[in-house]
Amino acid sequence: MSNNKEEIRIGVYICHCGHNIAGAVDVVGVAEYAAKLPNVVISKDYKYMCSDPGQELIAADIKEYNLNRIVVTSCSPLLHEKTFREATTKAGLNQYFMQMVNIRENVSWVNENFDDATEKSKDLVRAAVQRVAFQRALEKQKVPVNPNVLIVGGGIAGISAALTMANAGKKVYLVEKESTIGGHMAIFDKTFPTLDCAACILTPKMSSVKNHPNITLWTYSEVSNVEGFVGNYKVQVTRKPRYVIEDLCVGCMLCVEKCIFKEGKFPDEFNQGLSKRKPVYVPFPQATPLVAVIDDKTCIHFKTGKCTQTCKTACDRNAIDFDQKPEIKEIEVGTVLLTTGFQAFDAKKVPYYGYGKYPNVFTSLEVERMVNASGPTEGHVLTREGKAPKSVGIIHCVGSRDEKTHKWCSRVCCMYSLKLAHLIKEHTGADVYNFYIDMRTPGKGYEEFYDKLLHEDVHFIRGRVSEVTDWITSPEEEGKLIIRAEDTMIGMVRRIPVDMVVLAVGMEPRDDAQEIRKMFNISCSTEGFFLERHPKLAPVNTFTDGVFIAGACQGPRDIPDSVAQAGAAAAEALVLIDSGHVELEPNTAYIVDEICSGCKSCLNICPYKAITFDLEKNKSSINVALCKGCGTCVAACPSSAIKQNLFEDVEIFSEIKGIFVE
Amino acid sequence: MSSTISNMPVLNIKREAELDKNFAKTIAKLAHGEQIYGCIQCGNCSSTCPLSPYMDYTPRKIIAMVKAGFREEVLTNKTIWLCASCYSCTVECPKGIKITDVMYALKREAIQNKIYPKRFTIPAMSKAFYDTVKSTGRSNEVALLMRYYMRTNIFSALSYVGVGLKLLKTGRLAIIEKQMKRKQDFKKMLKDSEN
Amino acid sequence: MKYLYYPGCSLKSSGKSYEESMLAVFKHLGIELQELNDWNCCGATNYMAINEQSAMSVTSRNLALAEEQGGSGEINLVAPCNACYMGLLKTKTYLENEQGLRDSVLQKLDSIGMKYEGRVKVRHPLDILVNDFGLDKLKMAVKKPLKDLNVVSYYGCQVVRPITAFDDASDPVYMDQIAMTLGATAVDWGMKVRCCGGSMTSTVSDVGLRLNYLLLKEAKRKKADIIITACPLCQFNLECFQDKISRKYGESVNIPVVFFPQLIGMALGLDKKELGLQRMFVQPQYL
Structure with a gap:
C-alpha cells in the first residue's frame, strides 16, 4: 500500500564496525554496489555508523538529498535498531521508513571467505532496498498504565518488593499460597555469612507488610486467572477457606489448645515433619497474619462431621466458621512481580544416600529447624534416638551438579553447609565432616566465612559421597552410618562412621512453576526456572511486558541476591508506572473487515489471547495491545484477511525477490 | 647431601613433550562418548568401585590421566585390568561418563599395542575366554580354565581341585557340551570382525 | 504367557540348578519358555575387553536368531544370567544409538545370511515375574509360606546396571518383594549391588575371595539365614569358595546361597530335586 506516486529516494549506509565487518567484507565494494541499485540516491560506508557522527551523517543526508527511505547495513537490530530509528526520526522522517540489514552476526562473524561474505552482503542489501520501498509510515500506540501492582509469592523477595513498591506510594496486592508469609527464610535459624538470626531480620519486615496502608495481603490464596496486557491486567485471586475469619482472629491460640486432639498428630510442615501439629494450628509464633488455620484434610469435622467442635466453642470472638467457602477477588493492576521461589530437592530421589531408609539421615532444612531455639528440639541437635551426635557428615551437592537429577549448581548449599557445620559444632562439639566436590563461596564475606570454618576444626573432604550405608567392616563402625567417598586430595577412599548425616539438598523449580508460567504467559528455561529476558542486561524482565521476576523462581539464589533482585524488579515496575503509559510497537496484525468471513480459525491459535470475536459484526478483531506480532494468525487465516504491519505480503515478497534476483 | 639428592629418582614431574595429546580423543571415540571431557574429578567412581582399594591409580585419576595424555602410565598399569565391569561407577557418575566403557577401551588399546602387563593374570583370562568362544561359539568352564592355567601358572590350578571335584560330584561341570549347529557361520562372522 | 529363552553357557554347567528351578517354577506358574535354537555365547565381559565390535557381533547373532524363531512383531527374549542379560541389553541399546x-x-x-531388525526386547526373569506375571498371583500360588526365614537378596551388578530397564540401579527391591510374597522376611542390607568380583576368584584370588568374604560376613552380621541371587557367577563365587574363605579369614562364613527361583519353588511346594537343590554345596537347612 505504498504510495506509488511518491518518488522513492533511498540512502544506504554500510558500517565497518571497526574490523568486525570491514575485516571480513569488502564494505567499500558493497557501498559501491548499492549505489547502482534502483531508487538508491546515495550510498556510503563509515567506520562506526552507531557513533554520533555516523548518526548525524544519516540525518544530514536525509535533508540534503531529500531521502525518504533508509537502509542501515550493520549489526543485529536487537542492538541498534532503536538507535537508527531515532536518528531517522530526528531528521523528520518516520522511523518505520528505516530498514536494518545485519551483516555482522549473519555475515562477517560466520563466514570465513572474504568474497563469499561480500557477495552475501550485497544480496542482503539488495533485498532490503527492494523491501524498504514498500514500507509505510507507522505510529506507536500509547496505552495508560494502571499504577497498582500484583506480587505473587510472599517469601523474602516478595516481601522486599512489596515494601519497596508500597513505600513508593503504589497500591500493592501481595498474594501468598501458604497461610503465612515468610517463605523459606522463616524456616532458617541463622543466615550466612554473618550468622544473624533469620527471624530477627525477617519478622519486622513481615509485620511491616501486614501493617502497611498500601499493601493488601492475601495469604492462603492463589491467582486463578489473568487477562489483559501490560499496564492493564485483570487478575482473579482465589482465597482458600481457612475456616477462621481473618478479621476476627487475634491469634490467641485458644482454639488450638481446645482442639479435640490433645496432642499434635499430623506432620508439622513448618518443622519439616520433625514435630506434630493439630488440624487447627498457627504455623509458627511470628506467622503473618497471626491467624489460625484449619486443615480440612485432617480436621475431624470435615472428615466425619462428628466433631464436638471444641475449638469453635473455645473461641470467644466467634472467629471459627466451618462453612467458609473459597472467595474470589477481582483486581486490576498494571504490573506483576512473580516472586514464587523454589522448592528443595527431594532427597529420596537419590536412594544411595539413604534418606527415608536410615532414620539418622536428615535434610538440611530439617537441621535448620533443629538448631532453631523455637524448633522441634528447642535448639538441640539430636539423632532420632534423642542423643547428641558425636560425629556428623554433611554431604554437599545433593540433587545438584548431577546429570541424573539436576545439572546446575544450586549456589547456596556450600555456604549453608558451612553455616550448619558451624552451628552443629557449636551446639554439640561433634566432629563435623563436609564432603564437597568444589567449595563455592563467591560473595561478600563468604570466603572469609569458609576460612573461619577451616580454623574451627571442621573436617573437609573433597570428594562426592558414593553412598551412605550401614554395612560395616570393623567393630568401631558398629551402630554408625558409614559415609564413603574418595578423598580426592589424597587419592584414597575413606570410610567415615558418623551418627548423623545431613544432606545439603539443592534448589529446584517449584512443581507449580509451569502452571504459573502459563497463567502469566512467560517462559521457563530448560531446567524449569522462569526465563529472564536477557541473562545479563534484563535479568528481572520477562518476554511479557509488565511481568517481572525476582528471587529463586528465576534460578538458585541466596537471600542477599533475592533481595537485590526484588529491588531491581520493583524499580522496573516503577519505571512503567511512573512513565504513565506504555508505547506499543506497531508491528501488530490487523484484520481487513471486508475480507474476514468470520470462520473463527484465528481465535484459538493466538498464543497471546489477543483475538476476540465480534458477534454483532460476525468478524474477528485483534487487540493491538495484546498482539505481539508473532504472525501465527496471519499465516493461518484461510481467506488472507489478516495482515501485519511491517510484514505486509508486498514487503516480504519483494525482500525475497531481492535476495534471488539481481 | 648433594650426592643423596642426585641419587633420588625423578618422580613427580611431567613434561608436555612426554604426553600424547591425542590420547583423550582416541579413548573418547573408543569409549562411546565425549563425556570424559566433562569430568569434574569428584571421585564418586573411585569411591563406589569395589576394586579401587587394589588399584595403582583410582578410576578418577585414570580419567584425569587420559584427559591429560598420560598414555604410557595408563596403558601399562594394572588398574584397568582390575575393573570387574560392575558398572557402579557408570550409573553413578554425575557427569554421565561411561567409565566402564573407558576401561574396556583402555584394555583394547593396551592389547592392540601389546603394552599390557603380560604376566598379569586378568588379561590372560580375557584371552582364554576369547579363544574358547572363538573355537566353540560357547564358553565352557573346563576348557576356559584349562586355557587360562596353561597361560598363567598351571600349578595354581591345584588349589582349585577341591572346588572342581565338588562341582563334578554335583553335576555342575559340563564336560561334554552340546555343540552349535551353525558353528561354521559363527566362525566366519568372527573372522570377518577381526579384519 | 510365552517367551523365548536364552540360557547362556553358565546355566548349562555350574548354574544348572538356576535353569532347572526356573523352568520348573515358570512351568508351574504357566509361563512358557521356549529355548532359543543354536544360540551362542553372549560375549560376556571378558570378550568386550578384547574386541568390542566382535563381541557385539557375537551378541547380536543371538538377537537375530530370536527374530528368526520368534516370528513377527516384538519378541521377548528372557536371559536369566546377569552377564547375558546385560550383554544382550547393552548391545541392543548401543546398536539403537x-x-x-x-x-x-x-x-x-x-x-552369514542373517539380519536383525531391532524387534527384540531383552527381559530378565525378575522383570517377568514382577511386571508381567504379578506378585499378587505369585502370592496366591504359595503353598508353604517361608515363615521365619531371613533372606538377603543379592542382585549382583549387571541386572540393573548400566541400563536400568526395571527396578532401581542402586537400591533394587524386586527380589526382596518376591521373598516377602513368599512369606519370608526380607532383610535390608547395604550389599545388594556390591560386586562379587566376577572371574577374579580365579585370576586375582586374594582380591576375589576378599570381596566375597565381605559379602558373606555382612550377610551373617545381618542374621540372614539364606542368600538369594539372580546370577550364576555370583552364586558360584558366594557358595563354592565358602570353605576357602572361612579358612583364609579364620571365621565361618557358611551360609546357603540359592537362586531366587529355587526359593520360590520351595514355597510353591515343588520337589527339591526338580529345583536342583541337590546340587548346592551348602544345603539350606530350613528348606
Missing part, C-alpha cells in the same frame, strides 16, 4: 556400530554389525550378520 550408534549408527556406525549398527552398520558394521549388521553387515557382519549379513555376511
Whole structure:
C-alpha cells in the first residue's frame, strides 16, 4: 500500500564496525554496489555508523538529498535498531521508513571467505532496498498504565518488593499460597555469612507488610486467572477457606489448645515433619497474619462431621466458621512481580544416600529447624534416638551438579553447609565432616566465612559421597552410618562412621512453576526456572511486558541476591508506572473487515489471547495491545484477511525477490 | 647431601613433550562418548568401585590421566585390568561418563599395542575366554580354565581341585557340551570382525 | 504367557540348578519358555575387553536368531544370567544409538545370511515375574509360606546396571518383594549391588575371595539365614569358595546361597530335586 506516486529516494549506509565487518567484507565494494541499485540516491560506508557522527551523517543526508527511505547495513537490530530509528526520526522522517540489514552476526562473524561474505552482503542489501520501498509510515500506540501492582509469592523477595513498591506510594496486592508469609527464610535459624538470626531480620519486615496502608495481603490464596496486557491486567485471586475469619482472629491460640486432639498428630510442615501439629494450628509464633488455620484434610469435622467442635466453642470472638467457602477477588493492576521461589530437592530421589531408609539421615532444612531455639528440639541437635551426635557428615551437592537429577549448581548449599557445620559444632562439639566436590563461596564475606570454618576444626573432604550405608567392616563402625567417598586430595577412599548425616539438598523449580508460567504467559528455561529476558542486561524482565521476576523462581539464589533482585524488579515496575503509559510497537496484525468471513480459525491459535470475536459484526478483531506480532494468525487465516504491519505480503515478497534476483 | 639428592629418582614431574595429546580423543571415540571431557574429578567412581582399594591409580585419576595424555602410565598399569565391569561407577557418575566403557577401551588399546602387563593374570583370562568362544561359539568352564592355567601358572590350578571335584560330584561341570549347529557361520562372522 | 529363552553357557554347567528351578517354577506358574535354537555365547565381559565390535557381533547373532524363531512383531527374549542379560541389553541399546556400530554389525550378520531388525526386547526373569506375571498371583500360588526365614537378596551388578530397564540401579527391591510374597522376611542390607568380583576368584584370588568374604560376613552380621541371587557367577563365587574363605579369614562364613527361583519353588511346594537343590554345596537347612 505504498504510495506509488511518491518518488522513492533511498540512502544506504554500510558500517565497518571497526574490523568486525570491514575485516571480513569488502564494505567499500558493497557501498559501491548499492549505489547502482534502483531508487538508491546515495550510498556510503563509515567506520562506526552507531557513533554520533555516523548518526548525524544519516540525518544530514536525509535533508540534503531529500531521502525518504533508509537502509542501515550493520549489526543485529536487537542492538541498534532503536538507535537508527531515532536518528531517522530526528531528521523528520518516520522511523518505520528505516530498514536494518545485519551483516555482522549473519555475515562477517560466520563466514570465513572474504568474497563469499561480500557477495552475501550485497544480496542482503539488495533485498532490503527492494523491501524498504514498500514500507509505510507507522505510529506507536500509547496505552495508560494502571499504577497498582500484583506480587505473587510472599517469601523474602516478595516481601522486599512489596515494601519497596508500597513505600513508593503504589497500591500493592501481595498474594501468598501458604497461610503465612515468610517463605523459606522463616524456616532458617541463622543466615550466612554473618550468622544473624533469620527471624530477627525477617519478622519486622513481615509485620511491616501486614501493617502497611498500601499493601493488601492475601495469604492462603492463589491467582486463578489473568487477562489483559501490560499496564492493564485483570487478575482473579482465589482465597482458600481457612475456616477462621481473618478479621476476627487475634491469634490467641485458644482454639488450638481446645482442639479435640490433645496432642499434635499430623506432620508439622513448618518443622519439616520433625514435630506434630493439630488440624487447627498457627504455623509458627511470628506467622503473618497471626491467624489460625484449619486443615480440612485432617480436621475431624470435615472428615466425619462428628466433631464436638471444641475449638469453635473455645473461641470467644466467634472467629471459627466451618462453612467458609473459597472467595474470589477481582483486581486490576498494571504490573506483576512473580516472586514464587523454589522448592528443595527431594532427597529420596537419590536412594544411595539413604534418606527415608536410615532414620539418622536428615535434610538440611530439617537441621535448620533443629538448631532453631523455637524448633522441634528447642535448639538441640539430636539423632532420632534423642542423643547428641558425636560425629556428623554433611554431604554437599545433593540433587545438584548431577546429570541424573539436576545439572546446575544450586549456589547456596556450600555456604549453608558451612553455616550448619558451624552451628552443629557449636551446639554439640561433634566432629563435623563436609564432603564437597568444589567449595563455592563467591560473595561478600563468604570466603572469609569458609576460612573461619577451616580454623574451627571442621573436617573437609573433597570428594562426592558414593553412598551412605550401614554395612560395616570393623567393630568401631558398629551402630554408625558409614559415609564413603574418595578423598580426592589424597587419592584414597575413606570410610567415615558418623551418627548423623545431613544432606545439603539443592534448589529446584517449584512443581507449580509451569502452571504459573502459563497463567502469566512467560517462559521457563530448560531446567524449569522462569526465563529472564536477557541473562545479563534484563535479568528481572520477562518476554511479557509488565511481568517481572525476582528471587529463586528465576534460578538458585541466596537471600542477599533475592533481595537485590526484588529491588531491581520493583524499580522496573516503577519505571512503567511512573512513565504513565506504555508505547506499543506497531508491528501488530490487523484484520481487513471486508475480507474476514468470520470462520473463527484465528481465535484459538493466538498464543497471546489477543483475538476476540465480534458477534454483532460476525468478524474477528485483534487487540493491538495484546498482539505481539508473532504472525501465527496471519499465516493461518484461510481467506488472507489478516495482515501485519511491517510484514505486509508486498514487503516480504519483494525482500525475497531481492535476495534471488539481481 | 648433594650426592643423596642426585641419587633420588625423578618422580613427580611431567613434561608436555612426554604426553600424547591425542590420547583423550582416541579413548573418547573408543569409549562411546565425549563425556570424559566433562569430568569434574569428584571421585564418586573411585569411591563406589569395589576394586579401587587394589588399584595403582583410582578410576578418577585414570580419567584425569587420559584427559591429560598420560598414555604410557595408563596403558601399562594394572588398574584397568582390575575393573570387574560392575558398572557402579557408570550409573553413578554425575557427569554421565561411561567409565566402564573407558576401561574396556583402555584394555583394547593396551592389547592392540601389546603394552599390557603380560604376566598379569586378568588379561590372560580375557584371552582364554576369547579363544574358547572363538573355537566353540560357547564358553565352557573346563576348557576356559584349562586355557587360562596353561597361560598363567598351571600349578595354581591345584588349589582349585577341591572346588572342581565338588562341582563334578554335583553335576555342575559340563564336560561334554552340546555343540552349535551353525558353528561354521559363527566362525566366519568372527573372522570377518577381526579384519 | 510365552517367551523365548536364552540360557547362556553358565546355566548349562555350574548354574544348572538356576535353569532347572526356573523352568520348573515358570512351568508351574504357566509361563512358557521356549529355548532359543543354536544360540551362542553372549560375549560376556571378558570378550568386550578384547574386541568390542566382535563381541557385539557375537551378541547380536543371538538377537537375530530370536527374530528368526520368534516370528513377527516384538519378541521377548528372557536371559536369566546377569552377564547375558546385560550383554544382550547393552548391545541392543548401543546398536539403537550408534549408527556406525549398527552398520558394521549388521553387515557382519549379513555376511552369514542373517539380519536383525531391532524387534527384540531383552527381559530378565525378575522383570517377568514382577511386571508381567504379578506378585499378587505369585502370592496366591504359595503353598508353604517361608515363615521365619531371613533372606538377603543379592542382585549382583549387571541386572540393573548400566541400563536400568526395571527396578532401581542402586537400591533394587524386586527380589526382596518376591521373598516377602513368599512369606519370608526380607532383610535390608547395604550389599545388594556390591560386586562379587566376577572371574577374579580365579585370576586375582586374594582380591576375589576378599570381596566375597565381605559379602558373606555382612550377610551373617545381618542374621540372614539364606542368600538369594539372580546370577550364576555370583552364586558360584558366594557358595563354592565358602570353605576357602572361612579358612583364609579364620571365621565361618557358611551360609546357603540359592537362586531366587529355587526359593520360590520351595514355597510353591515343588520337589527339591526338580529345583536342583541337590546340587548346592551348602544345603539350606530350613528348606
